Amino acid sequence: MYKDFRSDTVTQATPDMRKAMLEAVVGDDILGEDPTVKQLEEVSAAMFGKEAAVLMVSGTMANQTAIMALTQLGDEIIVGEETHIYNLEVGALAALASVQARPIPSYSGCFDSKIVKKFIRNREVQSPVSRVLCLENTYDLNRGYPLSPAYQAEMAHLAHENGMSVYLDGARIFNAAEALQVDVKQLAKDIDALQFCLTKGLAAPFGSLLLGTKEFVEKARWIKQRLGGGMRQAGHMAAAGIVALKTMRGRLQEDHANALRMAKGLAGINDGLVDIEQVKTNIVQIEFESVGKDAAFITEALLKQQIKVKPISPTACRMITHWGITEQDVDFAIETIRKIVK
Numbered sequence: 001m002y003k004d005f006r007s008d009t010v011t012q013a014t015p016d017m018r019k020a021m022l023e024a025v026v027g028d029d030i031l032g033e034d035p036t037v038k039q040l041e042e043v044s045a046a047m048f049g050k051e052a053a054v055l056m057v058s059g060t061m062a063n064q065t066a067i068m069a070l071t072q073l074g075d076e077i078i079v080g081e082e083t084h085i086y087n088l089e090v091g092a093l094a095a096l097a098s099v100q101a102r103p104i105p106s107y108s109g110c111f112d113s114k115i116v117k118k119f120i121r122n123r124e125v126q127s128p129v130s131r132v133l134c135l136e137n138t139y140d141l142n143r144g145y146p147l148s149p150a151y152q153a154e155m156a157h158l159a160h161e162n163g164m165s166v167y168l169d170g171a172r173i174f175n176a177a178e179a180l181q182v183d184v185k186q187l188a189k190d191i192d193a194l195q196f197c198l199t200k201g202l203a204a205p206f207g208s209l210l211l212g213t214k215e216f217v218e219k220a221r222w223i224k225q226r227l228g229g230g231m232r233q234a235g236h237m238a239a240a241g242i243v244a245l246k247t248m249r250g251r252l253q254e255d256h257a258n259a260l261r262m263a264k265g266l267a268g269i270n271d272g273l274v275d276i277e278q279v280k281t282n283i284v285q286i287e288f289e290s291v292g293k294d295a296a297f298i299t300e301a302l303l304k305q306q307i308k309v310k311p312i313s314p315t316a317c318r319m320i321t322h323w324g325i326t327e328q329d330v331d332f333a334i335e336t337i338r339k340i341v342k
């Protein structure tokens, strides 16, 4: 059995989810007649303190649908340089949403408000309109920084002051809430629209929820349908999502403890391997330059010992903890890496 640390997306449906999927009461969701989808949408909206929610096929589709709903052709959106929406959605901002992305640097996951201000354009006849400020929480899928409600409020204030909307890609928002010990309502409070994934640490097989005002969600439903995201008896997938929200949020602290255990263990081998300070949620970035090894060599050597990791640069790898990884798996990985780098 492989110990798969590449991502928390490799998690598979729990026995409770499988049972719920089998027994789900369903209907045609495009006709608005699937009670299980409706239930998941209502539970999600209430959990985040938003007016409405819509079930989407994926986080990528949720992000792109949101941007389409919040912008007009040729608008500009400000996005972090390390974000999913900018780097890992196959250029959909340009190809589908017809907006221009203005990437901005971040410091431990946060934008500098002075730089954001500088990046917001004056309304002039030759300039694109700065329309949306995009946040991500946790920020950077190779780091997983949790962003505080205070920081989000500061960014939202800045955007709103300049007539812009704030969109939050909250793929791992429950990890952020756990790390900060805050309710997700606090992380949604100043945000106009957001999405979260059921498929990461929550281990459901598919789906994301897109949330915001009633008006926003109505528009998003229409765009979702245009993109081919309308699903018929989607209650079978919603049923797993309801179980995920009920049963999987409370255990994310285990993943965070395991990530920290991994970071400390690796720092004990060589303190150039990880920056413990940066490990706040379930993601550990390992830099092998200090031990003179490259990422391809390490990845290959670990694979022979049944451990999967993700190379993210010529000299660095990423390891993510999740429901399928135990404390013993972490210790085994640390000891295996110790032997490989010696």
Ligand SMILES: *Cc1c(COP(=O)(O)O)cnc(C)c1O
Residues within 6 Å of the ligand: 057, 058, 059, 060, 061, 063, 084, 085, 136, 141, 169, 171, 172, 197, 199, 207, 208
């Ligand atoms: C996984 C992820 C997404 C996309 O979700 P998919 O369901 O894989 O399309 C978006 N943003 C972030 C930060 C993610 O980690």
